[in-house]
Structures are given as C-alpha cells and as structure tokens.
Amino acid sequence: DAGVIQSPRHEVTEMGQEVTLRCKPISGHNSLFWYRQTMMRGLELLIYFNNNVPIDDSGMPEDRFSAKMPNASFSTLKIQPSEPRDSAVYFCASSSTGYPYEQYFGPGTRLTVT
Amino acid sequence: QKEVEQDPGPLSVPEGAIVSLNCTYSNSAFQYFMWYRQYSRKGPELLMYTYSSGNKEDGRFTAQVDKSSKYISLFIRDSQPSDSATYLCAMDQAQKLVFGQGTRLTINP
Numbered sequence: 166d167a168g169v170i171q172s173p174r175h176e177v178t179e180m181g182q183e184v185t186l187r188c189k190p191i192s193g194h195n196s197l198f199w200y201r202q203t204m205m206r207g208l209e210l211l212i213y214f215n216n217n218v219p220i221d222d223s224g225m226p227e228d229r230f231s232a233k234m235p236n237a238s239f240s241t242l243k244i245q246p247s248e249p250r251d252s253a254v255y256f257c258a259s260s261s262t263g264y265p266y267e268q269y270f271g272p273g274t275r276l277t278v279t
Numbered sequence: 280q281k282e283v284e285q286d287p288g289p290l291s292v293p294e295g296a297i298v299s300l301n302c303t304y305s306n307s308a309f310q311y312f313m314w315y316r317q318y319s320r321k322g323p324e325l326l327m328y329t330y331s332s333g334n335k336e337d338g339r340f341t342a343q344v345d346k347s348s349k350y351i352s353l354f355i356r357d358s359q360p361s362d363s364a365t366y367l368c369a370m371d372q373a374q375k376l377v378f379g380q381g382t383r384l385t386i387n388p
Binding site for chain 1: 310311313320321322323324325328330367371374375376377378379380381
C-alpha cells in the first residue's frame, strides 16, 4: 500500500489567498483525521471523519477553515482567506475503526503564508 | 492545564545509553497509551501502544503505564543514532488521539 498521500508537500502563498490541501487515505480505512503541527502548540487535531461524515470539528480554529470528504478516497482542507499565523505543517491520517485506533500519518504539507 | 504534558527537551545522550521519555496526563478515562516516533520532516509513525497499566516490550523499546500516577514512560535500551527523532506520547479519547508536545531526542555517536 502507498500509505496516506498528501499534496502538495510544500505550499507558499500570500496572505489573503485561498489554500487547498489534499489527502488520499489508505484504502479500506474509514476514518480520516486532519492535524496541524507547530513548534508552539504541537500536534493538534482539527477535524475527523468517519465513513466520510464529519464527526468532530471542534479543533477547527476559525470559520476560515473548512474540510470536506466527498468520498472514501479523498479529502480536502481549505483555508480562505489564509493568514501568516496559519503557517504550519498539516498532516492527514487515516485509521480503521476499532481499538487501538492506530492512525497512519501522511508526510504532511508544509504551509507558509507570507 | 493540558490534558497531556510532555517535556519537549531537547534531550541529547551518547550512543548506547538508556533513554527515558515520560508523559503525564490528567484524564483518567484514557485507556490506550501510545508512543509515536517522528523523524525530521516526516509524519509520526506508531512505535508501540499499551492498554491500561503495565509494561510492554518490543526489542530495545519498553513502554510502561502507571494509571494510578497518570504517568507513562518509554525506555530505549542501547540507543542508536538512528533513534534520533521526536517522540510523542498519545492517548485515546473516543477514537481521537490527544498528543503530548513531543520530546526531541538526539543520540550522539
């Protein structure tokens, strides 16, 4: 299996622009998670889906952030408009249901907003 | 106060040393305790997990959980330069994982 695939790997954009991050989970996994990692705050869960349905979006920082999962093999995280404080590494992870809920992480997207 | 506390380090030790990494937590409902390893510019990968209290050994790695003290540890024996990474503890909360800050570890040859 190719593992969790994320694109792009790096994104540099200007403040105010729309940013879209993409994720393809491992085939057969029915849970998908979006995280943000910064030096100051560590790894934070933004939102997660079960069977393409958003279950918990309490970690989404603001209305500028939105996530969708139109099918079992694709998800997007969108930031509109982007701000410099959104600069971070964004990870997507997937897992199958059932304990211990081992999550497999993608390589991440390094976002820089200038 | 964060639910999971982990000393961010950095921690630097010579090759061959025994390394001890620790986390404390406040939520007594946590049942699964995990350790993830993250190499520079990579995603975290699950190293090992433990259910409830007790020890679990996997090669040079031992995970220990003390639920009465709300304290978990990861021991690395005969540490190697390839063990240099950031180690994150994580605990389950109804399918969500709550991560510690991560400890950056460097093993010096």
